[in-house]
Amino acid sequence: MIRLTDINRVFQVGDQQVHALRDINLTIDNGEYLSIMGPSGSGKSSLLNILGLLDNPSSGEYELEGEVVTHLSDEQQAVIRSTQIGFVFQFFHLLPRLSAEENIALPMMLAGIAAAERRKRTRKILDTLGLTDRAKHKPEQLSGGQRQRVAIGRATIMQPRVILADEPTGNLDRHSGHDVINILENLNQQGMALIIVTHDPELGERAHRKIRFVDGAITVDTGSN
């Protein structure tokens, strides 16, 4: 379970203070499917970064699975990112020098999981993603949809509780976009919470719970159920 209490995020840009997030209070249950929508610069991505522990709030408290993670050390936050959170990006961010399977195995390598175990888990996930015959391919040899599927494999290989997807279909054609959404929704049905930030109204509507952001504050929250 995620609980955000009075989260503020203020950036200093030159002399000006920019309020990216204002007094955010949000509770997300395990296994929820949630979309965050809003215009550019409304603070959606800032929220995602704080949820993913890539950024720390200026004030407020972030509680993950009953533990306050706001003031943990970099090392401890890295462990949480590794084990509890999976990121999916608009631009995939696969390492070009690594093959599909190596990209998927990367989080396990960072976590110090033995090579044999890595291979076993990677095979399994390549199979579910329908990428077994693409295992040795480099990202440049893959289509956009395949790349995003590899990225999803990488995000879920550590079996996190939450998947944070930032415009996951923003860089894909309609067809592969659908594929990717199907895969993500499948994972959600298996119990992973899915939080999607998007501009795309159609995609946003699919989520069970819809949150709208304007000017760093939540204006609409359809709530759980």
Next chain:
Amino acid sequence: MSMAIVDMLGFSVGAIIRHPLRATLMLLAISIGVASIVILTGLGEGARRYVTSEFSSLGTNLLIVIPGKTETTGTALNIFSGETPRDLTLLDALSLKQHAQVHRIAPVVVGAANVSWQQLSREAPVLGSNSELLELRNWKMARGRFLPGADNTRASAVCVIGSKLRQELFKNENPIGKKIRIGDRQFRVIGTMASGGRSIGVDVEDIVIIPTVSAQNLFNTPSLFRILVEVRSRDALEKVKQHIIKTIKARHQGEEDVTVISQDAVLGTFDRIFTSLTLTVGGIAAISLTVAGILIMNIMLVTVSQRTTEIGLLKAIGASQHQIQSLFLIEASLLTAVGALAGIAIGYISNLFIHYMFPALDNMAPVWAVAAAFLLAVCTGLIFGAMPARRAARLDPIQALARR
């Protein structure tokens, strides 16, 4: 949670291979630095070996007695009392033979005189000594015999000449039995020295050797230039040294006015001089490693800014700052280590080539210098890689990931 070393190395190698030009530049910078250390210390070491071997050819277990005291002990009083160091005489030299451990004694008188035969004449160094000198200094005769008598206290008009001098005065004629003029006296040639036999200070090919007393007469001096003493065993060197000082002191009215140095001491001095020379040139070469280090820092900084996305992603999927830093440090030290190994190889090949060109110079770099060069290179990589690595670790992942 920590990454396995093998994986870290594998990851770094992958990153290095992807940018061959960058890797080559860094390898080149480091290998030039390391190679120059290997080459220069090799030359220094070669020079040291050359000089020490020259000194060793002086003969083994040698003590050299020099008139006068080199240490400034006591007071300046003896200046006022009018006492000066007494001359070292031939009898002083012969008196040293009493000691059981003394094997050979060769008194030495040195001077220069005009040497002539028929119309040919030239200036040559003249050495006055006795029969023992030949064995003591490991010289070889070409023809005839050496000076007579170990205990010779009389002048005799015989001489032995060096090979070059013989060539110049006699061309192809046999010089044995011929009378040559040295200064204002006549000497009969009884032998010629074999060529070679060059040792520090004296060019044996160029000299005339005559009996001690003859030389003293020729140069009109009662004193000796020095006395060479060969001791039977190395262990007895110190004992004999004390014996010499005591004996001469007794003969010189209780005044200790000679200095006895062992060949070991001379060798040791030269050894120290050349070792510090080697250290100096090695140190100068090490400066080039610093320059290489700055290049590494530059290239690594460029690398970090090129790989911001990768760094951001690694953070997002669970890498800590510490891990990112380690990855970049490993990359830098891996490159420097490989560069250092290449440098050692280049250095060794160059040394072999130099040795091939100058066979007299045994210029193999000392192991400590090679090891130090390697360690220094890797340290350079770590030190100059640290700043870029820290920058990478502190990179803001959000900005990196927002970009394409």
